[in-house]
Amino acid sequence: xxxxxxxxxxxxxxxxxxxxxxxxxxxxxxxxxxxxxxxxxxxxxxxxxxxxxxxxxxxxxxxxxxxxxxxxxxxxxxxxxxxxxxxxxxxxxxxxxxxxxxxxxxxxxxxxxxxxxxxxxxxxxxxxxxxxxxxxxxxxxxxxxxxxxxxxxxxxxxxxxxxxxxxxxxxxxxxxxxxxxxxxxxxxxxxxxxxxxxxxxxxxxxxxxxxxxxxxxxxxxxxxxxxxxxxxxxxxxxxxxxxxxxxxxxxxxxxxxxxxxxxxx
Numbered sequence: 734x735x736x737x738x739x740x741x742x743x744x745x746x747x748x749x750x751x752x753x754x755x756x757x758x759x760x761x762x763x764x765x766x767x768x769x770x771x772x773x774x775x776x777x778x779x780x781x782x783x784x785x786x787x788x789x790x791x792x793x794x795x796x797x798x799x800x801x802x803x804x805x806x807x808x809x810x811x812x813x814x815x816x817x818x819x820x821x822x823x824x825x826x827x828x829x830x831x832x833x834x835x836x837x838x839x840x841x842x843x844x845x846x847x848x849x850x851x852x853x854x855x856x857x858x859x860x861x862x863x864x865x866x867x868x869x870x871x872x873x874x875x876x877x878x879x880x881x882x883x884x885x886x887x888x889x890x891x892x893x894x895x896x897x898x899x900x901x902x903x904x905x906x907x908x909x910x911x912x913x914x915x916x917x918x919x920x921x922x923x924x925x926x927x928x929x930x931x932x933x934x935x936x937x938x939x940x941x942x943x944x945x946x947x948x949x950x951x952x953x954x955x956x957x958x959x960x961x962x963x964x965x966x967x968x969x970x971x972x973x974x975x976x977x978x979x980x981x982x983x984x985x986x987x988x989x990x991x992x993x994x995x996x997x998x
Contacts, residue, residue: 811872879910
């Protein structure tokens with residue numbers, strides 16, 4: 734009974750805080766007669782979302798498609814390269830600094846170059862590359878750390894029993910690194926969305942009709958309620974990505990990893 738109340742409070746408290754914030758926002762905007770082009774009330778934003786629902790949802794699907802594709806490529810490429818690093822210290826020393834350079838270089842500064850190199854007739858491919866660059870490094874660094882953090886005593890035991898490198902990797906290192914990989918995925922999922930939005934802002938030609946372009950379009954027309962509606966959808970998408978990956982993490986770790994077991998307890 735106490736556990737059910739605790740779980741219920743975890744859900745209700747954030748919802749109550751959010752509802753209180755929205756009520757205060759609505760009341761203050763109405764009390765001070767703030768113009769909608771400065772700060773629209775939540776009710777005005779909801780009305781704009783309803784009026785532009787079809788176009789905004791179409792743009793949401795475009796942004797989601799780029800985000801998911803970039804995330805999947807980041808997971809496959811990051812985990813694959815991290816496995817290569819774990820197998821060869823020389824390869825890691827040769828390539829990891831370039832991965833760091835790719836990460837620390839502001840994506841806004843290289844996005845125009847990527848658009849030029851790829852071609853403005855293939856904007857979606859350019860958006861995918863930019864979003865992938867942003868999402869790639871957390872997967873690579875976390876997976877590399879996880880593979881390197883395997884208990885050396887267990888590794889020595891595997892070798893003592895004559896296990897091959899493939900067996901050590903698949904039966905020891907990857908399962909041990911799974912919490913690190915999932916942690917990197919939770920970071921990478923949000924960064925993939927950020928990368929997709931930044932790429933759409935940089936493209937800014939109307940060829941890409943994702944949510945970022947809708948925000949630019951609404952800003953140019955001073956349609957601030959529509960801008961807030963698009964931002965609301967972006968935030969909701971980011972929240973769904975985070976909690977979706979958190980749910981996957983819970984399913985994969987709940988039976989054996991200490992972090993998930995303690996959370997349930």
